[in-house]
Amino acid sequence: MKCIQVREKLEAFSDDEIGFSERENIASHLANCESCGSEFEGLKSLSKAMKNTLPMSASASLDAKVFEAFESHNAVATAVVTEEKQEKIGWFGIPKLAFAAALLLLAMFSGFAFQLGRMSVGNVQENLAEKDRKSVEENKSKSSEFVVTNKTDSEEKEKKVETKIVEVPVIKERIIKIPVVQEKIVTRTIYVDRNQKVNKPNLSGKDNLALNNSVKDGEFLTQTNLKDFQPVTEIKPKISKEK
Amino acid sequence: MKREIEQNLIKRACNGDKEAFSEIYFSLKDSIFGFAFRMINKRGIAEEITQEVFIFFIENSDKYDFEKGNLFSFLCGVARNKILNHLKKSGTRLxxxxxxxxxxxxxxxxxxxxxxxxxxxxxxxxxxxxxxxxxxxxxxxxxxxxxxxxxxxxxxxxxxxxxxxxxxxxxxxxxxxxxxxxxxxxxxxxxxxxxx
Structure with missing residues (x-):
């Protein structure tokens, strides 16, 4: 190693902040080179002198102050902990957490009971609906029988005519869901010529209708009337029969 | 001070153990004070800063992160900030x-x-x-x-x-x-x- 290279790393070498291989190279150079060696010695002695002269200790009054602060902080911390504990115990000495848990359980139970009630009402409704369905089916079967018996009666009347068994399909009722027709709003724009002095039209009642009817294409009018376009609100569901 | 021992002492000091705190304090106070004193060159202010550093540690000992370095480095950093603030305020050199x-x-x-x-x-x-x-x-x-x-x-x-x-x-x-x-x-x- 050259002297310049060694001088660059001399401080790191004296501070023990250098790799092992480089350390060996620098050490061997210092053993042979007098000027680098003396510089290294200077660094070491300076560091030694500083270590010997600079350290010092604080006074005892500092210790007292710091320990006093420690004690007071501990006292405050314990007071805070006890306050927190007291806060946790809520009304009538019941801990808040337990109270919250009880409330939650109560809410869950009431919800469960409500659900049970709804289920029982639904069952009753279903039973009623089933009964209705059965009665309807019975009526239909009676009607079909009636048709068949009618045919047999006619055969009896015309004895010579060959008898034929006619299969009459059972008519079933089926409820078809009809989608609700959405309201449709139709607007009409009336243009009024700004140049012409026109009195403001009365928009209420028949006058307004008359005005709207009197509108012609190409005329400038400015008014809308929605009263004529009543939305379809009630549509009765229709029952169609499937063959 | 070994890392594990230091961690144990800090945990105990956090829980209000005076003995653990005093061990930490007496092992570090001279270094912190010496550093502050050499930087400011006034004993009174250096002691004040040392006191503030340890009070900071007492109040924030639970926030100290063991993985970021040893306690001395942490406290030295706190002391350094206080020293530089003081130097900036006073505007004086040593x-x-x-x-x-x-x-x-x-x-x-x-x-x-x-x-x-x-x-x-x-x-x-x-x-x-x-x-x-x-x-x-x-x-x-x-x-x-x-x-x-x-x-x-x-x-x-x-x-x-x-x-x-x-x-x-x-x-x-x-x-x-x-x-x-x-x-x-x-x-x-x-x-x-x-x-x-």
Whole structure:
């Protein structure tokens, strides 16, 4: 190693902040080179002198102050902990957490009971609906029988005519869901010529209708009337029969 | 102090164990105080800063992250911020003449009068040279020479890179070497003469 290279790393070498291989190279150079060696010695002695002269200790009054602060902080911390504990115990000495848990359980139970009630009402409704369905089916079967018996009666009347068994399909009722027709709003724009002095039209009642009817294409009018376009609100569901 | 022992002590101190806290305090207070005092050169303010540092530790000991470094580095960083704030507020640099006589009392014990005189003069010269350095160079030099901290740790405390630490350390040592080398050599010679 050259002297310049060694001088660059001399401080790191004296501070023990250098790799092992480089350390060996620098050490061997210092053993042979007098000027680098003396510089290294200077660094070491300076560091030694500083270590010997600079350290010092604080006074005892500092210790007292710091320990006093420690004690007071501990006292405050314990007071805070006890306050927190007291806060946790809520009304009538019941801990808040337990109270919250009880409330939650109560809410869950009431919800469960409500659900049970709804289920029982639904069952009753279903039973009623089933009964209705059965009665309807019975009526239909009676009607079909009636048709068949009618045919047999006619055969009896015309004895010579060959008898034929006619299969009459059972008519079933089926409820078809009809989608609700959405309201449709139709607007009409009336243009009024700004140049012409026109009195403001009365928009209420028949006058307004008359005005709207009197509108012609190409005329400038400015008014809308929605009263004529009543939305379809009630549509009765229709029952169609499937063959 | 070993890492595990330190962690255990900190946990205990967090829970209000006075014994654990006193162990931490007595192992670190001189280093923190010495650093603050060398940076500011006023005992009263240095003690105040040391006190503030430990109070900060007492109040925020639960926030200390073990993985970020040892406790000394952490507290040294806190002390450094307080020192720099004080220097910024006061706008003063260290004055070489503003020494306090009590710092020489350490050297007055267990030595001959000649040796004491030599030490006093030499330490006064060191103080004077340290005062010539900028605070940023001084802090790096103090952390390296007094606390033997590695470059990386110094970089963490001073919130810089290792390269910057090396540069500051190099410049600080050059400045000191210019002034102190003759004293160091003469002191060694005188010491050898005196002891022989």
């Amino acid at each position: 004055e070489s003449n503003n020494f306090e006589s009590e710092r020489f009392e350490n050297f007055a014990n267990n030595h001959s009068p000649f040796r004491n005189l030599l030490n006093k003069e030499f330490s006064a010269k060191i103080e004077e040279c340290m005062a010539e350095l900028s605070p940023l160079q001084r802090e790096v030099l103090l952390l390296r020479e007094l606390e033997d901290l590695p470059y990386e740790e110094i970089a963490e405390i001073t919130e810089t890179s290792v390269g910057v630490v090396k540069g500051r350390l190099f410049r600080a040592r050059r400045t000191l070497a210019k002034e102190l080398t003759p004293y160091v050599k003469s002191e060694e010679v005188l010491y050898e003469v005196h002891t022989s």
